[in-house]
Amino acid sequence: MSETLVQTAPAAAVETGNGRGLLRFLTCGSVDDGKSTLIGRLLYDSKLIFEDQLASLERDSKRHGTTGDDIDLALLVDGLEAERQQGITIDVAYRFFTTPNRSFIVADTPGHEQYTRNMATGASNADLAVILIDARKGVLTQTRRHSYICSLLGVKHLVLAVNKIDLADYDQAVFDRIVADYMAFARTLGFETITPIPMSARFGDNVYTRSDKLPWFTGPTLIQHLEVIDVESTAAAKPFRFPVQWVNRPNLDFRGFSGTIASGVVRPGDKVVVAASGRETAIERIVTYDGDLAEARAGDAVTLTLKDEVDVARGDLLVPPAARPEVADQFAAHLLWMTDEPLLPGRSYLMRIGTQYSPVKVTALKHKIDVDTLEHLAGRTLALNEIGFCNFSTSTPIAFDPYNDNRETGAFILIDRYTNATVGAGMVSFGLRRAANIHRQSLLVGREERETLNGHKPAGLWFTGLSGSGKSTIANLVERELHDRGVRTFLLDGDNVRHGLNRDLGFSDADRVENVRRVGEVAKLFVEAGVVVLCSFISPFKAERRMARELFAEGEFIEVFVDTPIDDCIARDPKGLYAKALKGEIANFTGVSSPYERPEIAELVLETANTEASASARRVVDDLIRRGTI
Amino acid sequence: MTAHTPTSSFEPQGHGPLAKRPLSAHLRRLEAESIEIIREVAAAFENPVMLYSIGKDSGVMLHLAVKAFYPSKPPFPLLHVDTTWKFQDMIRHRDSIVERYGVDLLIHVNEEGLAKGVNPIASGSSLHTQVMKTEGLKQALDKYGFDAAFGGARRDEEKSRAKERIFSFRSEGHTWDPRNQRPELWRLYNTRIAKGETIRVFPLSNWTELDIWEYTRAEAIPIVPLYLAAERPVVRRNGMLIMRDDNRMPLEPGETEETRWVRFRSLGCYPLSAAVESQATTLDDIIDEMKISRTSERQGRLIDVDESASMEKKKREGYF
Numbered sequence: 001m002s003e004t005l006v007q008t009a010p011a012a013a014v015e016t017g018n019g020r021g022l023l024r025f026l027t028c029g030s031v032d033d034g035k036s037t038l039i040g041r042l043l044y045d046s047k048l049i050f051e052d053q054l055a056s057l058e059r060d061s062k063r064h065g066t067t068g069d070d071i072d073l074a075l076l077v078d079g080l081e082a083e084r085q086q087g088i089t090i091d092v093a094y095r096f097f098t099t100p101n102r103s104f105i106v107a108d109t110p111g112h113e114q115y116t117r118n119m120a121t122g123a124s125n126a127d128l129a130v131i132l133i134d135a136r137k138g139v140l141t142q143t144r145r146h147s148y149i150c151s152l153l154g155v156k157h158l159v160l161a162v163n164k165i166d167l168a169d170y171d172q173a174v175f176d177r178i179v180a181d182y183m184a185f186a187r188t189l190g191f192e193t194i195t196p197i198p199m200s201a202r203f204g205d206n207v208y209t210r211s212d213k214l215p216w217f218t219g220p221t222l223i224q225h226l227e228v229i230d231v232e233s234t235a236a237a238k239p240f241r242f243p244v245q246w247v248n249r250p251n252l253d254f255r256g257f258s259g260t261i262a263s264g265v266v267r268p269g270d271k272v273v274v275a276a277s278g279r280e281t282a283i284e285r286i287v288t289y290d291g292d293l294a295e296a297r298a299g300d301a302v303t304l305t306l307k308d309e310v311d312v313a314r315g316d317l318l319v320p321p322a323a324r325p326e327v328a329d330q331f332a333a334h335l336l337w338m339t340d341e342p343l344l345p346g347r348s349y350l351m352r353i354g355t356q357y358s359p360v361k362v363t364a365l366k367h368k369i370d371v372d373t374l375e376h377l378a379g380r381t382l383a384l385n386e387i388g389f390c391n392f393s394t395s396t397p398i399a400f401d402p403y404n405d406n407r408e409t410g411a412f413i414l415i416d417r418y419t420n421a422t423v424g425a426g427m428v429s430f431g432l433r434r435a436a437n438i439h440r441q442s443l444l445v446g447r448e449e450r451e452t453l454n455g456h457k458p459a460g461l462w463f464t465g466l467s468g469s470g471k472s473t474i475a476n477l478v479e480r481e482l483h484d485r486g487v488r489t490f491l492l493d494g495d496n497v498r499h500g501l502n503r504d505l506g507f508s509d510a511d512r513v514e515n516v517r518r519v520g521e522v523a524k525l526f527v528e529a530g531v532v533v534l535c536s537f538i539s540p541f542k543a544e545r546r547m548a549r550e551l552f553a554e555g556e557f558i559e560v561f562v563d564t565p566i567d568d569c570i571a572r573d574p575k576g577l578y579a580k581a582l583k584g585e586i587a588n589f590t591g592v593s594s595p596y597e598r599p600e601i602a603e604l605v606l607e608t609a610n611t612e613a614s615a616s617a618r619r620v621v622d623d624l625i626r627r628g629t630i
Numbered sequence: 631m632t633a634h635t636p637t638s639s640f641e642p643q644g645h646g647p648l649a650k651r652p653l654s655a656h657l658r659r660l661e662a663e664s665i666e667i668i669r670e671v672a673a674a675f676e677n678p679v680m681l682y683s684i685g686k687d688s689g690v691m692l693h694l695a696v697k698a699f700y701p702s703k704p705p706f707p708l709l710h711v712d713t714t715w716k717f718q719d720m721i722r723h724r725d726s727i728v729e730r731y732g733v734d735l736l737i738h739v740n741e742e743g744l745a746k747g748v749n750p751i752a753s754g755s756s757l758h759t760q761v762m763k764t765e766g767l768k769q770a771l772d773k774y775g776f777d778a779a780f781g782g783a784r785r786d787e788e789k790s791r792a793k794e795r796i797f798s799f800r801s802e803g804h805t806w807d808p809r810n811q812r813p814e815l816w817r818l819y820n821t822r823i824a825k826g827e828t829i830r831v832f833p834l835s836n837w838t839e840l841d842i843w844e845y846t847r848a849e850a851i852p853i854v855p856l857y858l859a860a861e862r863p864v865v866r867r868n869g870m871l872i873m874r875d876d877n878r879m880p881l882e883p884g885e886t887e888e889t890r891w892v893r894f895r896s897l898g899c900y901p902l903s904a905a906v907e908s909q910a911t912t913l914d915d916i917i918d919e920m921k922i923s924r925t926s927e928r929q930g931r932l933i934d935v936d937e938s939a940s941m942e943k944k945k946r947e948g949y950f
Contacts, residue, residue: 021655091793091811096786096838103656105836117813124815245666246673250702258699260666260817289700290650300658301665301698314673338813352818355673411816420822422812 023226026107026122026155028146029132034163038132038201039095039108042223045208046097092122101227116149116371116385117338120425123153124411127231130159130222135168135198139181145371151189152334152387152427154407157229158186159222160196165214166203172216190404195225235298239323240264240272241401241409243354244316248303256287256303257312259355262408263298264320274310275317275325275399281308315356317399317409325409328431329397330550332366335390337382339416339423344381349423351394353412358398360414364391382424391432393550403427450530456487456630458527460552461620463536464545464599465562466591467577468569470608470616474562475536477617482532487630490526492519494537507588513544520548527556532629540596555627560620561602566591568609651848660841664691664833665698666817667796668780671831672698672705674821675778678831681767682708682735684720685897686853687782687834689727690842693851694833695780696731707734709770709779713762714739715750715899717875723854730852736774740766750901751879758899768804771828778829786838796835802826839895840920847913857916859893859908870904 029035093108107122109115123129129150133143150158160182168174179196186194197206198217205211206221220228241262248256266272266283273280286293287303296302306312319325337343343362351360366389367376382388403410414424451457461478463471472493482489494515498505502518505511516539526533539545549557569591570578581589588594599605604623606616624630653661671678680695682688695704710724728735743761750758771779785791795811797819812820823829834842846853864871865885871892872879879901881887892905893916910916 022659093792094785094836095792096836098838098840103838103841121813121815125817246669246699248699248702254701256701258669260662287701289697299662301662301669303700350822352820355670357822407816411818413815413818413820415820415822420820420824422815422820425813425815 021232022103022105023128023229023231024105024107024126025128025130025226026109026119026126026150027130027132028109028119028150029161029163030142033132033134034201035108035132038130038161038163038199038207039106041201041204041207042104042106043095043097045204045223046099092118099223099227104226115145116336116387119146119149120153120336120338123150123155124425126150126153126155128157128159128226128229129155130161132161132163133178133182135162135165135174135178138178139185141372143182144185144374147186147189148371148374151191152336154403154427156190156192156234157231158191158194159225160194161201161222162196162198163201165198166200166205170198170211170213175217193229195219197222197225232299235263235408236265238263238298238406240266240270240318240320241325241406242266242272242304242318243356243409244312244314244318245355246314247312254305255309256305257318258301258303260301261296261298262354263406265295265297266304267295268292271321272306272318273321273324274312275319275327276397277311277316279310280321281306281310283307315354317354317356319399325399325401326431327397327399329394330363330391330432331400331428332389332391332430332432333403333412333426333428334369334387335362335382335414336387336425337384337423338425339421340384341416341423342381342383343388343424345390348417350415350417351392351398351412351426352415353398353400354409356398357415358394358396359417360392360394362390363393366390389429392426395554400428400431402430404429447528447530454488454530456532457628458530458556459532459624459627459629460523460527460548460557461532461534461560462523462539462545462548462557463534463560463562464539464602465564466566466569466596467538467589468572468574469562469564470572470613471536471538471562473613474560474606474608474616474620475534477614478620479534481617481621482624482630485630488531489534490531491534491536492523492526494519497522507594509541509588509594512539512541513547516541516544516548520551523548524551527552532624538590538596540590540594542597542599545599558604558623558627559599559602560604560606561599562606562608562616563598564608650850653845653848657841657845657848660837661694661697661845663817663836664694667819667831667833668695668698668704670819670821671778671780671829674819675829677774677776678706678778678780679709679736679771679774679776680704680706680780681782682710682724683782683897684710684716684724684727684854685782686842686846686857687784687837689851689853690837690845691780691782691834692727692731692733693849696733704733707736709736709738709774709776711763711766711770712737712739713750713758713766713899714744715758715762715878715901717854717856717873717897717900717903719856720854720897723852727852736770738766738770738773740769749878750899755902758902771804776828777823778831780831780833782834783832784837784839784842785835794832794835796832797821798830798832799823800828800830804828840917843913843917843920847917853913854897856894856897858912859891859910859915861889862892862905863887864890864892864905871907872903873900873905875900 027035027039095106095108097104107126109118109122131143131146133139160179162175162178165175175198183194197219198214199206199222201207205213208221208223210221241264243259243262244257245259248258266286268283268285270283271280272283284305284307286296287305293302317325345362345365348359348361351358365379368379368382369387369389370377371387379388401409410428412426413422414426416423463475465471475491479489479491497519501522502515505515516537519535519537523533523535545559549559573579577586577589578592580586581592590596604620606619608616680691682692692708699705740762743765748758748761783791785794795814797814798806799811800806862873864873865881865887867885871890874887890907891909893908893910894903894905897903908919910919
């Protein structure tokens with residue numbers, strides 16, 4: 001019998017690190033601030049340096065050390081230098097130590113090169129950051145940079161470690177001045193706690209042991225503070241979020257959804273909805289290997305079963321009906337660029353948010369951020385280690401929370417679709433199109449069913465062109481032909497719509513934009529109803545035509561540019577409008593006193609100068625056949 | 631409708647009756663994070679495998695996998711790359727574990743290396759490990775076309791592991807390029823690979839040796855008896871205590887076998903695993919001993935001291 005059955009031990013044996021659980025933190029500072037020495041001190045004083053390691057440390061200290069006869073603790077950490085020479089320059093090293101009250105994971109990021117990317121990686125999983133300041137130098141540019149990156153990545157708790165206080169004669173005035181400087185700067189960065197501690201990592205003052213050389217300081221030592229700070233209770237207090245990771249289906253009688261609770265608390269009986277589809281059900285059981293649970297909380301890896309057979313797959317987010325995330329296909333976010341090849345707005349990347357992958361594009365780079373001054377800069381692209389604020393567009397709506405509210409559901413990474421490299425890290429700020437508080441009611445009749453009933457696919461045909469270009473004439477001929485072929489159609493005409501839905505709008509630029517927006521939304525409803533909708537609108541601005549286009553799925557929006565020279569339009573002048581406009585009787589008349597921006601990406605361009613309207617209409621119908629719409 | 635009852639579900643034998651104890655907040659967190667990683671691989675890869683080396687870390691990793699998918703079975707097999715020089719106790723333990731958890735086990739031996747007579751005594755630890763372990767592993771991964779392989783390595787084990795990713799990317803041919811590793815932010819692992827590329831996954835990255843033992847005790851996970859102290863026949867060689875597990879290991883002139891109270895902190899091929907003198911006969915004893923221990927666990931691994939930067943080198947070659 002080779003199995004060793006573990007003996008039942010009396011309750012005496014208590015695990016280490018029992019009290020507060022695990023704390024992950026990150027140290028920020030340059031080489032000169034004593035960061036390596038501090039980490040070395042934490043490992044050394046927690047007795048985690050073994051004899052075989054200590055022996056080589058003593059050897060190295062004599063050879064390379066900078067501390068005279070003392071052991072140079074920095075060499076414990078800087079052992080990685082050798083590896084750096086082998087080409088590893090871009091890394092975060094994780095170190096572990098334990099006290100009787102807590103276990104710790106320190107993310108150690110190199111201070112100099114590649115700082116932004118490395119620091120962001122370390123900060124993304126950190127609950128707390130230790131910002132090191134050299135007491136002789138005070139708050140520097142890099143202190144601000146490190147603090148901003150911590151704040152951007154959502155680290156809520158800071159320790160301001162005023163190090164090398166021994167070299168400033170343990171002087172309270174020095175400490176007070178640095179703290180005042182720092183607080184003035186950090187006020188806007190949104191940290192929940194900032195705990196300043198004067199210390200000397202080299203001599204161990206106020207790291208583990210309270211220093212008798214700093215009698216004026218009454219706050220905690222570093223370890224005392226790290227041992228007691230509460231970073232976990234906030235995650236459980238947030239709304240319930242459960243990204244479905246894996247569908248657990250051992251047999252036909254069991255269908256569970258495995259995943260890790262991102263935030264909040266769940267109990268059997270709780271109502272939940274699938275965020276993207278709006279389908280509602282309730283939690284039946286919380287299944288684990290150790291038995292069913294009456295309650296599970298943020299951070300627990302569990303398997304949930306649901307009361308009803310709703311459609312749920314990996315990537316879905318289960319949430320409470322009363323506290324839903326945003327669901328949108330456009331959103332604004334901060335983006336940190338992490339690779340040599342620059343970001344290309346408009347290029348399709350793969351986004352991973354929660355357990356979901358989705359194609360995504362940056363549609364606009366609003367501004368870049370200078371991490372040293374926090375100034376906003378204009379830019380067209382992001383280079384390695386640059387941070388920008390961007391608009392994003394995904395191909396299907398995704399569920400998310402603002403990163404500031406919830407790190408778990410507001411963070412995403414971008415992946416290059418060809419190399420599969422991780423190229424960006426994003427933090428969602430808000431959804432665009434103000435759809436945040438309107439949640440889709442799920443419908444029992446689906447789009448495909450409507451298409452089957454109709455016998456054709458829907459489409460939005462968007463006729464744009466000058467007044468008098470022949471848009472409405474051609475659109476009418478197209479609709480007649482489609483109707484005769486048994487296709488369900490509807491024509492939205494600019495003039496007609498202005499008599500009803502849009503009669504409150506005039507012809508200012510702002511009203512023209514709103515005119516197109518409303519028509520676009522109405523056209524979208526027709527498309528959802530399975531109809532081929534024809535829209536005949538001057539729609540002179542590129543941006544608004546794009547806005548209309550983005551309401552539709554890829555391939556469903558067909559822009560038809562009716563290209564008639566302005567002189568021909570003036571000559572035709574079917575409604576006598578050009579005559580009036582040229583006399584100055586109509587303000588903002590397109591082509592006369594207001595510009596028409598020619599389309600660059602129209603699916604169809606109909607040059608009408610030498611073509612009959614019926615032939616142009618024929619081309620539109622042929623195009624729909626070629627696309628397989630009808 | 632209520633109460634789905636899993637009928638033909640997966641219940642490891644012996645689940646329940648053993649003396650378990652509640653997990654500390656710290657171990658609960660580590661457990662949940664590892665389960666998340668293990669599930670992610672099952673969900674994102676087509677053909678994963680879990681490397682099973684029979685040691686204490688493998689034991690914990692397998693136990694976590696069983697918990698991760700309950701009531702389903704882990705949706706991947708175990709793979710043991712057998713160098714043919716494992717302690718006999720380890721092989722017995724392996725077979726009993728497979729039966730206990732009801733999981734599928736694949737065993738692979740590098741027959742080519744065996745035919746060439748590679749062994750730890752005549753060939754030296756470095757060549758033996760390279761051929762029988764690293765090459766053997768690559769052969770097995772290729773043979774079955776695995777696209778993801780779990781390993782039980784921990785970041786606290788060794789310096790070069792401190793910066794290892796949880797999802798470690800390997801290009802075609804299983805090479806590890808330290809410059810081509812993906813940054814890991816939050817817990818958003820990038821699981822995308824091209825055909826021919828693979829991922830090594832380390833669910834125990836954030837565990838320490840002490841965590842492993844405390845979890846093993848709390849969850850009553852069976853271990854190879856060699857981890858517990860007993861009177862065993864050992865010889866002293868190069869300052870290390872080596873246990874002669876069978877008579878393939880000849881005694882060198884002047885060496886004599888003696889019986890001592892020893893145990894092992896780390897298990898591998900028996901001629902390459904040094905014992906430590908110890909009276910720790912229970913898990914409680916081991917944990918107490920750990921807390922006052924002043925040497926690192928890999929000190930007993932002859933392969934690590936055999937050449938400088940050896941872990942780095944082995945990893946580039948495809949070792950775990």
